[in-house]
Amino acid sequence: MATLLFAEHDDAHLNPVTARALTAALALGAPVTVAVVGANARPAAEAAARLEGVAEVLLIDAPAYAHRLAEPVAALGVALAADYDALVAPSTAVWKSVLPRIAALIDVMQVSDVTAVVAPDTFERPIYAGNAIQTVRASGKKVLTIRTAGFAAAGEGGAAPIREAAAAGEAKGATFVSEEIAQMARPELTAARVIVSGGRALGSAENFHSVVEPLADVLGAAVGASRAAVDAGYAPNDWQVGQTGKVVAPELYVALGISGAIQHLAGMKDSKVIVAVNKDEEAPIFQVADYGLVGDLFQVVPELTAEIAKVKSNS
Amino acid sequence: MKILVPVKRVVDYNVKIRVKPDGSGVELANIKMAMNPFDEIAVEEALRLKEAGKATEVIAVSVGPAKTEETIRTALAMGADRGIWVKTEDAAVEPLAVAKLLKAIVVQEGPGLVILGKQAIDDDCNQTGQMLAALLAWPQATFASKVTIEGETATVIREIDGGLQTLALALPAILTTDLRLNEPRYASLPNIMKAKKKPIAETTAADLGVDIAPRLEVLKTVEPGGRSAGVKVASVAELVDKLKNEAGVI
Ligand SMILES: Cc1cc2nc3c(=O)[nH]c(=O)nc-3n(C[C@H](O)[C@H](O)[C@H](O)COP(=O)(O)OP(=O)(O)OC[C@H]3O[C@@H](n4cnc5c(N)ncnc54)[C@H](O)[C@@H]3O)c2cc1C
Ligand SMILES: Nc1ncnc2c1ncn2[C@@H]1O[C@H](COP(=O)(O)O)[C@@H](O)[C@H]1O
Numbered sequence: 072m073a074t075l076l077f078a079e080h081d082d083a084h085l086n087p088v089t090a091r092a093l094t095a096a097l098a099l100g101a102p103v104t105v106a107v108v109g110a111n112a113r114p115a116a117e118a119a120a121r122l123e124g125v126a127e128v129l130l131i132d133a134p135a136y137a138h139r140l141a142e143p144v145a146a147l148g149v150a151l152a153a154d155y156d157a158l159v160a161p162s163t164a165v166w167k168s169v170l171p172r173i174a175a176l177i178d179v180m181q182v183s184d185v186t187a188v189v190a191p192d193t194f195e196r197p198i199y200a201g202n203a204i205q206t207v208r209a210s211g212k213k214v215l216t217i218r219t220a221g222f223a224a225a226g227e228g229g230a231a232p233i234r235e236a237a238a239a240g241e242a243k244g245a246t247f248v249s250e251e252i253a254q255m256a257r258p259e260l261t262a263a264r265v266i267v268s269g270g271r272a273l274g275s276a277e278n279f280h281s282v283v284e285p286l287a288d289v290l291g292a293a294v295g296a297s298r299a300a301v302d303a304g305y306a307p308n309d310w311q312v313g314q315t316g317k318v319v320a321p322e323l324y325v326a327l328g329i330s331g332a333i334q335h336l337a338g339m340k341d342s343k344v345i346v347a348v349n350k351d352e353e354a355p356i357f358q359v360a361d362y363g364l365v366g367d368l369f370q371v372v373p374e375l376t377a378e379i380a381k382v383k384s385n386s
Numbered sequence: 387m388k389i390l391v392p393v394k395r396v397v398d399y400n401v402k403i404r405v406k407p408d409g410s411g412v413e414l415a416n417i418k419m420a421m422n423p424f425d426e427i428a429v430e431e432a433l434r435l436k437e438a439g440k441a442t443e444v445i446a447v448s449v450g451p452a453k454t455e456e457t458i459r460t461a462l463a464m465g466a467d468r469g470i471w472v473k474t475e476d477a478a479v480e481p482l483a484v485a486k487l488l489k490a491i492v493v494q495e496g497p498g499l500v501i502l503g504k505q506a507i508d509d510d511c512n513q514t515g516q517m518l519a520a521l522l523a524w525p526q527a528t529f530a531s532k533v534t535i536e537g538e539t540a541t542v543i544r545e546i547d548g549g550l551q552t553l554a555l556a557l558p559a560i561l562t563t564d565l566r567l568n569e570p571r572y573a574s575l576p577n578i579m580k581a582k583k584k585p586i587a588e589t590t591a592a593d594l595g596v597d598i599a600p601r602l603e604v605l606k607t608v609e610p611g612g613r614s615a616g617v618k619v620a621s622v623a624e625l626v627d628k629l630k631n632e633a634g635v636i
Contacts, residue, residue, distance in 0.1 A: 103515065138551070141519075164528075164544075164545070165545040167516075167528070168516060168526070169516075171481070171513035171514075171516035171517045172516045172517065172526070174517065175482060175520040175521050176520050176521075178482075179479075179601070180481070180600075181511075183510065197510065198412075198509055198510055199412060203607050204609070204610050205607050206604070206606045206608075207605065209601070224544075244525030244555060245525035245526070246555075247551075247552075247553060248541065248553060249551070250549065251550045252548040252549040253549050268460070290636065302565070302566060308531070309547055314507065315424075315565060317506075324507055334401065352618075357615055360616055361633065362628055363616065363619070364622070364625055375625065375626070378622050378623065378626045379626060379629075379636055382603050
């Protein structure tokens, strides 16, 4: 049988987490069909067809799938489910909302946030904010969301056929009203190679702008935040890194004025290199930091920004 | 309109959990337990809707073994009107089974809204609300950060990747809470006393006709690969040198 991977995209672009989820889907050992569900989503389907290892792209294009509301997309997923052994999707806001709906309707217990495929029926997943790792075995049909930070992206260079499939299943009750999506010149958190995050210590949105962002600029980094910084309104909600925000694993994670609560660590402790700047030398963040600098971030960060700019311009 | 709020008893979020050395699970004996933080937010939202005249009754329901009633009692002390306890042998009931139990209770009680937490901080599944919505064929809004009820419609702002989305749901509907929906109240002493007299009905999975046998087999539970503290650097110059020449990341 086969695996169905739901693509994360915004119709015009395929989100890079899809290529990472594909690596997990391929590890199940069966041919992978990528479903692109959207409205005017052919560009995303074409991008999916170029991913290496894809057997086929299924394009289901209908106005009902604009914004990927959970009700119609889950109804479609249920209609498609019969042909596949495993339904897989990246753990994004869209698929976290849709996949459990499909799982319930086909009477399967979902495995959320898979971090490793041990065998086609056996998976690792974090529990308790990543303070324990569970290995679970699922018998029968599988429904999996993938924590993409831990999987390398599948390459490009494929040329899978694109097959159009009809919309299926009806669902009423929810209507889209509006969306406010921040347009950012920066890389997206979950795909970034470098992340600079700020905590409560920043004290204001202006300081995020004048202290954190210049460092992110010289590093070509995405910007993240602790929950305390988001709650205080210093940073938008989708910058939150942690157990209940984004889970990231960049090559370099720089934590500025973040104490290192377990809920924050849950979102970033798999980063390759961690740098922490904190004025409290006992701050728990130093227990996971490869390089810790004890000091006042308002003094340290501008210096660091200037130093790195110098290094970059010399190389 | 009744509002049903499922509340889960979990290890307090401040506790650093310990994994049992034999790999059989997480140490739960003599550990401080509390209501799942997202469920406190759900209770608070239900109470605010009642206070605003949008709801008539708030019912807290929990699925779990002995002592689960303490968590229901916490919801009652915050202001919920009554409780329902689905008694189980085991604490680890899977989201699919919880959703089926909740569906049976929804059918009995007929609420106009069910507000759940977006995720339980022990299993971190983030499934139950969506599954319940599917089983009832109700619309859902997950990760709610603002809820407005007008007549038969709930308008909900949700936290999504990249920003915020607003949906309109026809009631009855399912909501799951995100952190910034509200700040839950503390129970006052008089309300804690009053809560002792509020009723908690008891039922079981068998009474509700639901099979809650687990579907997933947990093979083992282990500590995550540890990460040890690195070095403290004395200056920005030293930091930049290490990042460039030792770690090679800039
Ligand atoms: C259910 C639940 C879910 C949660 N989910 C998340 C989550 O997903 N992500 C998350 O981040 N948190 C989450 N939290 C919150 C978490 O517990 C912490 O409260 C939060 O991470 C703290 O943020 P912070 O480190 O910015 O603030 P604080 O803990 O207040 O730390 C501020 C730090 O800044 C340092 N500092 C102050 N001034 C300076 C200065 N001038 N220079 C340098 N350092 C300075 C201080 O020494 C301190 O260490 C969650 C909590 C709960 C209950
Ligand atoms: N045993 C339970 N009893 C009551 N509510 C629960 C239980 N398990 C899960 N829930 C509800 O479902 C939400 C999501 O849980 P989960 O899907 O396990 O992450 C929680 O925040 C609760 O509102």
